[in-house]
Amino acid sequence: MGVMRMGFCHVKVMDLAEARDHYVNVLGLYPTLETDDKIYLKGWDEWDHHSVVLEQGGVGVVSHGYKVRHESDLEDIEHNASAFGLSTQRISAGEHVELGDMVRVHLPNGHDADFYATATQLGVEVGVHNPDSFPTDLRNIGAPLLDHALFVGDDVETTERFFTEVLGFYASERMIASHEDGAPLMATWLSTGNKSHDVAFLKGPDGKFHHMSFALKDWAKVTDAADILVHRGYDMDLAPTRHGITRGETTYFFDPSGNRNETFCGGYLMYPDRPTITWTMDELGKGLDYYKREVSGTFLSVFS
Missing domain, CATH: 3.10.180.10 (2,3-Dihydroxybiphenyl 1,2-Dioxygenase, domain 1)
Incomplete structure (x- = not known):
């Protein structure tokens, strides 16, 4: 597919x-x-x-x-x-x-x-003929592109099966409830190319939204983005840190309506033959915030 x-x-x-x-x-x-x-x-x-x-x-x-x-x-x-x-x-x-x-x-x-399959193409802001490395009219964070999103719903298992068996995605990482055999699947991170993930699904109430993520160039851009958010009076949902899951570098915050956003960089390259990484819920803190090894109070409770 x-x-x-x-x-x-x-x-x-x-x-x-x-x-x-x-x-x-x-x-x-x-x-x-x-x-x-x-x-x-x-x-x-x-x-x-x-x-x-x-x-x-x-x-x-x-x-x-x-x-x-x-x-x-x-x-x-x-x-x-x-x-x-x-x-x-x-x-x-x-x-x-x-x-x-x-x-x-x-x-x-x-x-x-x-x-x-088709979309009107407007082109990138720097063009494709001898382009500059970034536009000169960037505003604040200057996010280059939408990277991925995380959606919440109860049936993670069947959703993962549809994306892998029908659409050709593959699981880069999975989180199960416990170390016991047959433990329920709590979350899955799915890739269709070489990124650590293109989409992820988390077990919870049906039809809920966790976040959409915007790719930045590097860790310096992630911390710069956090500075801008503080300057603008935003509260951090998760201050700049590294995920254990995907190894990406991240900041979480909310738009004015309460939809969670993320700025993200890094993460490993994924290939279809790379073994899937498995996490258990008792190590979610390490997976979410690798340095503090804590689960923020909102991560599993605040959805839009």
Whole structure:
């Protein structure tokens, strides 16, 4: 199956003007289209029309999208998802702004995943002909791109099976409840390429959103981002640290509506033949915050 990467996250926000200020002036994303109830944004190093959609009217995730390599992949996903036992829906080109025909799959964890092959391409902000290393008009954090997202729902096992058996992802890391044989799966980190993960799923209430993550260049950029957030009066959900899981370097914080964001860098390269790393819940502190080895009070309790 030709899934290349996560393409977008579509989330609801309480106040569109406040959300615009956060995502444009703090994270540094570029608005590409604004309507009465939605804003579409992209990072400076993304070429498709958008990677984030903000919609007025609440909080939490509406859907998340994945770009596939070929139009024919959509038929395969639709057929194989139905054979797997999941319901699907066809969405015609243009119903989601600047995207082609889509197949929506209703996942076992209460989320909707959208798959598409075509998107209007606006190009990266530095161009592709003798480009500079970054744009000169960066705002504050200046996030280059959407990296991954973590979604919450009860049935992690079946969701993981769908992504691995039908879509061709593979598990880079998994967390189980205990050391006992047959212990329930609590979380999974899934890759479709060479990143440590493109998407992750955590056991919890169906249809909930944990975070979307924006890739930064290095640890210095992660700490710079945290400084900017403090300057702007934000409280850290997780101060700059290293994850044991993925080995990535991270900061967690919330947008004005309560949707969790992450700035992230690093992590190991993943390949399909690399052995899956297994964690147990008693070591979640080490997995989340490698240095303090503590689970923050909000990580397993605050979702949107």
